[in-house]
Amino acid sequence: MKARxxxxxxxxxxxxxxxxxxxxxxxxxxxxxxxxxxxxxxxxVLFTVLNLRGIKGAAIFQNLSMxxxxxxxxxxxxxxxxxxxxxxxxxxxxxxxxxxxxxxTAVIKMVGFATxxxxxxxxxxxxxxxVAGEMKRPRRDIPL
Numbered sequence: 001m002k003a004r005x006x007x008x009x010x011x012x013x014x015x016x017x018x019x020x021x022x023x024x025x026x027x028x029x030x031x032x033x034x035x036x037x038x039x040x041x042x043x044x045v046l047f048t049v050l051n052l053r054g055i056k057g058a059a060i061f062q063n064l065s066m067x068x069x070x071x072x073x074x075x076x077x078x079x080x081x082x083x084x085x086x087x088x089x090x091x092x093x094x095x096x097x098x099x100x101x102x103x104x105t106a107v108i109k110m111v112g113f114a115t116x117x118x119x120x121x122x123x124x125x126x127x128x129x130x131v132a133g134e135m136k137r138p139r140r141d142i143p144l
Contacts, residue, residue, distance in 0.1 A: 016040035 020039035132138040
């Protein structure tokens with residue numbers, strides 16, 4: 001039971017800290033580590049209050065934030081396809097620092113990092129089990 005509670009909290013804290021560091025990057029790196037943590041705490045409190053006020057408001061916020069994330073991504077893709085002048089170099093050797101030898105260990109580290117990053121993106125699938133366990137009729141309420 002403790003793991004079911006601790007995992008979502010740990011993930012939320014890690015993502016809030018990542019968002020705080022992103023805000024610091026947008027601010028030019030001038031924020032202190034304490035300020036970054038305060039931004040993370042403020043984000044957690046904001047989302048908690050938003051969820052406590054009701055599911056409709058939280059759903060509207062989630063839909064709007066999805067649009068805010070999707071539109072720039074779509075613009076980059078469309079504008080890149082229409083106006084792009086360069087082709088990317090997809091040679092795996094370019095993923096390494098210049099002068100660094102390409103070894104089996106270095107490739108395993110790179111693939112391991114990519115695997116970890118992609119699994120982090122699918123963290124919601126583990127949370128789905130927790131949500132489904134608390135629903136009266138998950139087959140009806142969770143679209144598959």
